Amino acid sequence: MKIKILKSVSFLLVFVMVLTAGVCSFGTVYAAKKTTYNQYIKYRGQNLQNTFAKLKSGKELTVAYYGGSVTAGTGASKADETSWRGLIGQWLVDNFPENTINNVNLAIGGTGSKYGAYRLNHNVISLKPDLIFVELAINDYYDWQVEKADVSEYSTRFETVIRNIRTALPECDIVTVLTTERNHVRDNQVGELHSQAQAHEDICVAYNVPSIHVGRAISDKVAPGCSDEKWGEYFYNSSAVLLDIVHPNDKGYKVYYDVIEEYFHNCLKETAYDGTVKNHTVPRMVNDFLIDGDIQYIDVDGKLLAKSEELGGSGFVFETSNNMKLFGTDAAKQIDGNSSSFVLEFTGTEIAIVDYTKYGGTKTVDSYMVSIDGGKKKVVGNIIDPTVLATDLPYGKHTVELMPVFKRDMSEVLYIKGFLVRDQRKQSAKYDHEHKFLVYKSDNNATCKKNGTKTARCYKAGCDKILTVTDYGSKRTHKFVTVANKKATLSKNGKGELICDYCGDFKDIVTIYKIKSVKASNCEYNGKAQTPTVTVKDSKGKKISSKYYTVKGYGSRKNVGRYKAKVTFKGIYKGSKTVYFNVTPPKYTVKKLTAGKKSLKVTLAKKSKQVKGYEVEYSTSKKFTKSTTKKKTVKSYKKINLTLKGLKSKKTYYVRVRTYKTVKGKKYYSNWSKVAKKKVK
Structure with missing residues (x-):
């Protein structure tokens, strides 16, 4: 059996495992033999195809475990043996004894995807691993509790990690692991993730990265109720830390391991892979920009500290530090409290600090006073690692001076491990143009x-x-509508409330007045079945909107005659009423008037079978007063020309026409046509 437990190594299999909770989705490239934890595993893309190929060929395999304290193994009795990281590493050794397995712990407790993005080149990509576990979501949640950033920020940070691995190491397999903590148990039990974990999951979907939702698996075991007793069965508990909300104990880590082991078993032991190594595809970016850009690490050593003092820095001494060994063992130790300063020359557009505090007291550095190129000092809050001291600088050589500020606890001791320098000109961008x-x-x-x-x-x-x-300026004014508590009828008033249709604000209690009149208008024959226009008024004479009733006609309603319709009320009204209406003959129009000597020739423009005859009225008054008006009846609809005789010479006459038809002994008239006029010779 060959195994190497490495603290830093030049050949790493970076297995990026990001801990997430979710629902299983199987791929089609293998036949899964284990299904106990099927619902917690999302198989995507090539899964572990390249890992399998390297194991099958007998090559050395380097697995990198990249995450926070849950990946480091905090809470386990032996972090390198009984944590999920230790257990899965041993599984690889036991199941592939002919291979050399390098399990590399790249976890830093308390760090999320921001730190993960900034230290990626130095800690991971530079080592060229084969398989990477990425577990960053739970610390993104804790970062959010402090910084309250939009969820898109965590999507951008995590995409930076995944995309840069895919681009720099196209053969490297990535697995995302999503864990949990006590506040998320109920969400996990219904298949949901906290928003930062969901942002990670969405990126996994976009990049075809498999994810393993171990948090859901353990959440289902502590249900129902998530009592202290049940939680303590799976999570760390000691006199110093009572019922840790996020770090499992050995039993809890075993649950995490069991889910991951099923995925490994199905992908590496019961698989249909042919042993071919294939590059993973890189899709179009999800976010507009990433927080990459050739990020380089500057290590603090004796030479750099001497240069700081040469540039005016003071209050730091060189010391060997065993903390954060992923950034080496050198550190600059602050010894003069708020009077200490460190000065550094760098080339780039952004600089961030890699630091930690040794707890002489209870709190870390509150902030830094930062000056760029000798300019005015500015306060930079020390909130989320790594602290960015300056950004969006013109590309070139700059000098940064920083002074730690301990406002709350002067007994703290600051250690500077190094600096991360970024060239934002080289950051990944989704678009190649400026948006307008x-x-x-x-x-x-x-x-x-x-x-x-x-x-x-x-x-x-x-x-x-x-x-x-x-x-701006689109804010609405209230639109109050009546919402009925008691609907009005044809015989009784109702009651209602005036409620804003936009925002729901209450204004007043109102009376809904009863329906007083329902009238249907006549319809002119058009060859089709017709429904009348109805006018409804309440007892106060106010017209009621047609949105409060429907009208349904009965019978053919096509030819001239009398018909009925039913008006049914709705909304703030109820009840119904039957109304009657006429379909009247079509109107004729006066097409032309031809003046003759004491006569007018009338030419009509239309004839119809739904017309029996028509009446022509002519008058010297445009108001058709009784004393000046005469009428002529034509009993055949076919005759569309007639002559009016005996008229007064040199007088202007006004002429109009209406049609009629007799149905079942009743004569139905059309409306009068438009008036035509002509001066008689």
Whole structure:
């Protein structure tokens, strides 16, 4: 049996395992023999195809475990043996005795995907591992509790890790492991993740990275109720730390291991892989920018400390440090409290510090006073590792001076391990052009309490970038509508409340007045079945909107005659009423008037079978007063020309026409046509 437990190694299999909780989704390249933890495993992409190929060929395998304290094994009785990391490493050794397995612990407790992105080149990619476990989501949740960043920030950080591994090490297999903590148990039990873990899971989906949701598996074991007794069965418990909310004990780590072991067994022992190594594909970026850009590590050693003093720094001494050995054993130890300063020359656009405090007291550095190129000192909060001292600088050589500030506990001792320098000109970007957003469209989401938003798409053809901004001035005014508590009827008033249709605010209690009148208008024949227009008014004479009733006609309702319709009320009204209406003959129009001597020739423009005859009225008054008006009846609809005789010479006459038809002894008239006029000769 060959095994190497390495602290730092030049040949690493980086197995990026990110701990997540979720639901299983099997691939199709192998036949799974174990299914106990199927629901907690998401098989994606090539899974462990390249790992299998290297093991099958007898090559040395380097596995990197990249994460926080749960990957380091905090809470386990023997971190290198009884943590999930130690157990899965031993599984590889036991199952592939002919291979040399290098299990490399790259975990740093308390660090999430921000630190993971910044230290990736130095701690992981430079070692060229074969398989990487990435476990960063739970510390992203703890980082969020401090910094309250938008969830997109954690997506960007995690994508930086995954994409840079995929790009730099295309053959390297990655596995994401999603763990849990006590506050997330109920969400895990219904298959949900905390928002930072879900951001990681979404990136895994985009990049075809398998994820193992060990947090869900252990959450299901502590259900129901998540009592102290049940939680303590699986999580670390001592006189110093009572019921740790995130670090499992040996039994809890065994649960994590069991889920991961099933995935390994199915992918490496019961697999249909042919032993061919294939490059993993790199999809289009999810986020607009990543926090990469040729990040280089500057180690603090005696020479660098001497250079700091030469540039004006003071209050630090060189010391060998066993903490954070992933950044070497050298450190600059602060000895003068808030009077200490460190000065560094670097070339780039951004600089971050790699530091830690040795607990002489209870708190870390509160902040740093930072000066760039001799400029004014600015306060930089020391919130999330690594602390970025300066960013967005012009590319070139710069000098940074920093002074630690211990406001709360002067007994702290700061150790500077090194610095991370970034060139933002080289950061990965989703788009190759500057976005411009010209035409915005309202999202129609304004309320009475706040403005809505509007969205635009980048003007460049083919660009899918959209921008959503506040639509100032779109805030609505209240639109109060009546919501019925008791609906009004044809005989009784109702009661209701005035409620804003946009925001739900209450204004007043109102009476819904009863329905007083329901009238249907007549319809002109058009050859089709018709439904009348109905006018409804309440007892106060106010017209009731048609949104509060429907109208249904009965019978053919096509030819001239009398028909009925039913009006059914809804909304704040109830009940129904039957109304009657006529389908009247179609109107004729006066097409032409031809003046003759004391006569007018009338030419009509239309004839129809639904017309029996028509009446022509003519008058010297445009108001058709009784004393000036005469009428002529034509009993055949076919006759569309007639002459009016005996008219007064030199007088202007006004002419109109209406049709009629007799149905079952009742004569139905059309409306009068538009009036035509002509001066008689």
